[in-house]
Amino acid sequence: MGAPGEGSLASGCVRTAVIVFTRDLRVTDHPALARALTDAEHVVPLFVFDDTILAGTFNAPNRTGFLLESLADLRAALLDLGGDLVLRRGRWVDEVMRVVASVGAEAVFSSADVSAYAQARERALRRACTDARVGCALLPGTTIIPPGTLTPGESDHYKVFTPYWRRWSEVPHRQLAPTPIRVRLPDGIDTGSLPELADLVTGTRATDPMPGGTRAARARLDAWAATSVAGYDNHHDDLPGDATSRLSPYLHFGCVSALEVTHAIFGKQGADPFLRQLCWRDFYHQILAARPDAAWNDYRPRGDHWNDDPAALAAWQEGRTGYPVVDAGMRQLAREGFMHNRARMIVASLLTKDLYIDWRTGAQHFLDHLLDGDIANNNLNWQWVAGTGTDTNPNRIFNPTVQGTRFDPDGDYVRRYVPELAALRGAATHSPDAAVRRAYDYPDPIVDHHDAIAAYRARF
DSSP, rough: OOOOOOOOOOOEEEEEEEEEEEOOSSSSHHHHHHHHHHHHHEEEEEEEEEEHHHHSSOOOHHHHHHHHHHHHHHHHHHHHHOOEEEEEEHHHHHHHHHHHHHOOOOOEEOOOOHHHHHHHHHHHHHHHHHHTOOOOEEEEEEESSOSSSOOOTTSSOOHHHHHHHHHHHHHHOOOOOOOOSSSOOOOOOOOOOOOOOHHHSSSSSOOOOOEEEEEEEEHHHHHHHHHHHGGHHTTTTTTTTTOSSOOOHHTTTTSSHHHHHHHTTTTTTTTEEEHHHEEEEEEEEHHHHOOOOGTTTTSSOOOOBBOOOOOHHHHHHHHHHOOHHHHHHHHEEESSSSSOOOHHHHHHHHIIIIBBBOOOHHHHHHHOOTOOOHHHHHHHHHHHTTTSSSSSOOOOOHHHHHHHHHHHHHHHHHHHHOOTTTTGGGGTTTSOHHHHHHTOOOOOSSOHHHHHHHHHHHHH
């Protein structure tokens, strides 16, 4: 896949256009929306609840609840501009084209995306628009630098981060798209109602999730940019300090654009380390755009023959591994639909290195619970830890006791999520002895780390 482009639509004035929102749920810095409002007299903002996604493994109560909150916020923003959000449910392309036909639209705009499914339905939309003699344009907006824009001479994408970071840092960014002043809907359209969560998914949400929507995203971004950017490099691994931005769910659903985040922190003291994290996001998106199979297949196959251990997997999923920092991370995931990034690496290492269980199993569990279950970032980061991704380093191993002691030295993070260990302090929090475990009904380690890693290394 190359960089998103204008498709079959030349710039010019049309009477009615449809702008299809996907995971770009905002009105600010939205190139596709801005283009639709420039080219058309009337614009239909549309979101389709895609039955293929709702029936598949990418749907989950936490993320769907966050989506509904974000859509409500988007609808409020559009109403303030004189428009509204049109809601439909069904087969995505069919529903888009049904709205196109009902309003006599001459053009369809949307933001390009990178997953295999996103690319497939974009191709299907282009074909449907061609058949209907309707213009179609897929514009950038999901990343800072569109996938396919930066390529090394010998490949269609960068396979190593550092040279990508160098190029990414040198390339001028596009201008922020203008914020709309007014949105004019055509007369007589049925906008539809937002469904309830139970209408879309089974299961319940986490008990303490972050709220969805642009207003929540901007409040978090403004507060974090004002108080925490300067200390990000020194404190982003501090587990109890929680000094990360927590913007990832808002970036996944496009409640705020990654470019807007860049503008908010650019030039501030300490901004570069966080910009590097945004670059990692672009890096993984450009990989998935070129290699959509890498979502679920090893990017660099290593010949693994993973263990099948349902009991160990269940203990990991439930936060009952006997390693306090691992259990804290897994219980944070269950409670909040979020996990601190340092904890994500620690729990992923235990699953793929100590237990030697397939990274795909862990990636799916994360997707089942995370608010920010982004297929590019989630699955390719899992491969980075597992050693099947862009960096196949087999020695990337996180000792959970050492990691806990280093990044949660007083045990505050563990006590926050593992109440059985609330009476412990300091290093004892991360290595409770057998008597303490019995007294507090806390399990023994599911595996001896040193023995497990010796066996892991023997495999390679």
